[in-house]
Amino acid sequence: MDSNAIIKCSALHVKPKGLTLQYGTAGFRSKAEHLDHVMFRMGLLAVLRSKQTKSTIGVMVTASHNPEEDNGVKLIDPLGEMLALSWEEHATHLANAEEQDVLRVLTDISEREAVNLHHDSFVVIGRDTRPSSKKLSEAVIDGVTVLGGQFHDYGLLTTPQLHYMVCCRNTNGQYGEATLEGYYQKLSKAFVELSKQVSYNGDGHRSLKVDCANGIGALKLKEMEHYFSKELSIKLFNDGTKGKLNYLCGADFVKSCQEPPQGMDIKSNERCCSFDGDADRILYYYCDTDGHFHLIDGDKMAALISSFLKELLLEIGENLNIGVVQTAYANGNSTRYLEEVVKVPVYCTKTGVKHLHHKAQEFDIGIYFEANGHGTVLFSKPAETKIRQLSKELRGKKRNAAEILENIIDLFNQAAGDAISDMLVIEAVLALKGLTLQQWDALYTDLPNRQLKVKVADRYVISTTNAERQAITPPGLQEAIDGLVKKYRLSRAFVRPSGTEDVVRVYAEADSQESVDSLLHEVSSVVFQLAGGIGEIPQLSF
Numbered sequence: 001m002d003s004n005a006i007i008k009c010s011a012l013h014v015k016p017k018g019l020t021l022q023y024g025t026a027g028f029r030s031k032a033e034h035l036d037h038v039m040f041r042m043g044l045l046a047v048l049r050s051k052q053t054k055s056t057i058g059v060m061v062t063a064s065h066n067p068e069e070d071n072g073v074k075l076i077d078p079l080g081e082m083l084a085l086s087w088e089e090h091a092t093h094l095a096n097a098e099e100q101d102v103l104r105v106l107t108d109i110s111e112r113e114a115v116n117l118h119h120d121s122f123v124v125i126g127r128d129t130r131p132s133s134k135k136l137s138e139a140v141i142d143g144v145t146v147l148g149g150q151f152h153d154y155g156l157l158t159t160p161q162l163h164y165m166v167c168c169r170n171t172n173g174q175y176g177e178a179t180l181e182g183y184y185q186k187l188s189k190a191f192v193e194l195s196k197q198v199s200y201n202g203d204g205h206r207s208l209k210v211d212c213a214n215g216i217g218a219l220k221l222k223e224m225e226h227y228f229s230k231e232l233s234i235k236l237f238n239d240g241t242k243g244k245l246n247y248l249c250g251a252d253f254v255k256s257c258q259e260p261p262q263g264m265d266i267k268s269n270e271r272c273c274s275f276d277g278d279a280d281r282i283l284y285y286y287c288d289t290d291g292h293f294h295l296i297d298g299d300k301m302a303a304l305i306s307s308f309l310k311e312l313l314l315e316i317g318e319n320l321n322i323g324v325v326q327t328a329y330a331n332g333n334s335t336r337y338l339e340e341v342v343k344v345p346v347y348c349t350k351t352g353v354k355h356l357h358h359k360a361q362e363f364d365i366g367i368y369f370e371a372n373g374h375g376t377v378l379f380s381k382p383a384e385t386k387i388r389q390l391s392k393e394l395r396g397k398k399r400n401a402a403e404i405l406e407n408i409i410d411l412f413n414q415a416a417g418d419a420i421s422d423m424l425v426i427e428a429v430l431a432l433k434g435l436t437l438q439q440w441d442a443l444y445t446d447l448p449n450r451q452l453k454v455k456v457a458d459r460y461v462i463s464t465t466n467a468e469r470q471a472i473t474p475p476g477l478q479e480a481i482d483g484l485v486k487k488y489r490l491s492r493a494f495v496r497p498s499g500t501e502d503v504v505r506v507y508a509e510a511d512s513q514e515s516v517d518s519l520l521h522e523v524s525s526v527v528f529q530l531a532g533g534i535g536e537i538p539q540l541s542f
């Protein structure tokens with residue numbers, strides 16, 4: 001470690017005095033102009049993590065669905081998964097160290113983690129389309145090089161594509177080739193194979209409108225489109241040529257406002273979907289003949305995919321262990337459908353991809369989706385080997401089913417939820433089952449639900465347990481919520497401090513929209529009173 005060089009270089013990426021940031025649910029996020037020092041320091045940290053794990057580490061510069069003026073950064077661990085929890089703490093310490101302490105904190109981390117500084121290191125870097133991302137990724141590279149790390153800058157990538165690259169590199173290409181071409185070929189080959197197995201010939205050529213949130217998804221879909229254009233034609237909207245990133249469009253807007261994105265003309269019953277700004281989330285929707293908007297969210301993706309996978313397993317006669325992972329935000333009727341109709345065990349974890357991903361790894365086939373559209377399906381190594389073997393051994397319909405499963409394994413991004421990969425899986429499953437969006441939507445009806453944000457002086461006065469479904473503190477809050485929930489039918493409500501914004505989130509669902517709104521209002525008022533609300537008492541706005 002060349003201390004002088006680090007000190008000198010760090011001074012070129014100076015931290016605004018007094019600024020503190022936290023490695024949150026999905027890395028650091030803030031206004032782009034506050035992040036130069038964080039990027040440089042995450043370059044340093046990625047080198048330490050790479051030396052420690054003797055693996056390639058990823059650094060992604062993005063703030064996902066946040067407004068264009070924000071940016072962010074997150075580290076990707078060796079198998080393409082999110083950074084380990086203990087290193088999140090190191091990241092926070094390093095990012096918040098005052099200038100004169102950077103070297104000390106860096107040494108401290110490397111001693112505590114027993115990093116062999118003589119070991120080689122390799123870091124791969126990707127960035128989204130934000131105007132600030134190029135410069136910020138250069139700060140990451142400064143951090144990597146000053147610590148003697150080697151790197152490859154992939155430039156513009158979706159977040160899941162960088163997860164894929166990390167996974168490929170650390171499995172010596174077993175997972176795939178660590179290039180964009182490799183990614184496109186792997187996914188489109190699986191998709192084209194699946195499409196060949198479609199016997200249904202209903203509406204002939206399939207088409208889909210995609211709202212790209214004016215983000216990176218548009219660029220990457222344009223590059224990829226010709227690989228599968230015979231099987232699926234996609235029409236891109238909000239492709240970044242006119243509108244602003246995530247502004248009045250994209251998956252987050254569509255989910256939270258429950259309305260179609262602007263910039264996309266939708267005719268009745270047309271198939272549509274939205275990506276978020278870094279293309280790791282996807283939601284489907286359509287407008288019916290009366291002009292009503294119907295959202296098909298992550299819960300319904302889990303429902304469709306779980307029942308499809310279960311049917312295939314039944315066909316090949318393999319009793320693999322399936323688990324579905326959701327969060328407290330999963331609609332109560334989706335959980336009921338999964339448990340009672342599909343008959344799969346359902347588990348609930350805390351919000352945030354890393355928690356769901358971790359739980360899903362416990363099964364032969366772990367299906368995880370957040371209601372907001374993040375998700376994928378993980379296959380354990382033994383399950384994958386078994387399925388690949390069966391697709392060679394079996395005959396007839398059973399062989400077909402095993403081959404479908406094999407292609408589904410290749411089509412799902414095993415490293416992270418991926419809007420492009422999920423879109424192709426959904427398209428393949430709908431085609432194979434001969435389902436329209438309306439039929440998919442009709443699997444079950446969502447219980448009415450709504451969310452509200454409450455501003456409080458310190459959101460961490462609220463602590464939760466039981467996968468965020470119950471509040472432990474402040475005293476009396478959970479009892480009050482329990483009392484209110486009892487007044488309504490099929491009702492549920494919970495509160496949790498947001499991991500990405502300085503607010504407390506309140507969720508409520510019940511048998512009618514009227515009940516939801518009144519329950520939400522009552523719970524929010526209790527939060528405001530017991531958890532130190534500031535400003536106006538929150539009101540529902542429509």
Ligand code: 16G
Binds near residue numbers: 025354370372498501
């Ligand atoms: C982040 C998480 C997402 C989670 C959301 C919750 C990742 C890649 N993204 O966007 O999974 O649903 O935060 O936000 O982990 P909240 O804590 O503000 O409600």
Ligand code: MG
Binds near residue numbers: 276278
């Ligand atoms: Mg995202």
